[in-house]
Amino acid sequence: MLKVENTVFPLASSSNRVALLTGIVAGTVGKAEITEAVLKDTLRRKHKKPVVAEGMYFDSVTDAARFLVSRCVRSTNNNVYFDLVQSKMKSISRMCTQDCWEGYYWAE
Numbered sequence: 001m002l003k004v005e006n007t008v009f010p011l012a013s014s015s016n017r018v019a020l021l022t023g024i025v026a027g028t029v030g031k032a033e034i035t036e037a038v039l040k041d042t043l044r045r046k047h048k049k050p051v052v053a054e055g056m057y058f059d060s061v062t063d064a065a066r067f068l069v070s071r072c073v074r075s076t077n078n079n080v081y082f083d084l085v086q087s088k089m090k091s092i093s094r095m096c097t098q099d100c101w102e103g104y105y106w107a108e
Contacts, residue, residue, distance in 0.1 A: 015099070020033075020034070020037055048060040049061070049106060050106070050107035051064055051092065051093075051096055051104075051105075051106055051107055052096075052103065052104065052105050052106075052107050053068065053092050053095075053096075053103070053104055054068065054103050054104070055103040057107055061089050061092050061093050061096075062085075062089060064088075064089075064092050065085045065086075065088035065089040065092055066085055068088055068092075069081070069084045069085050069088050092104065
């Protein structure tokens, strides 16, 4: 039986970072994979990054925040709405990056 080795390590989640570090310590990940992972992680990211928030797919964090805030807020002035959306964007982004909240993750 052939052993299948994962040599692609997108560092967007903690599980992939741990897999890369474990592979380095075990000696199963070579210089080429390490270089590729570091370059991929340090390259400029896309302006819009798809996200899943509360189990629903959105094209960007901004779209998710606007939708989730509009479900809760009926009518308010623009300044309050803008502040709520900005706060929700940061919250969604943080929850996706932490990779430990059910229903919140980067959909890339």
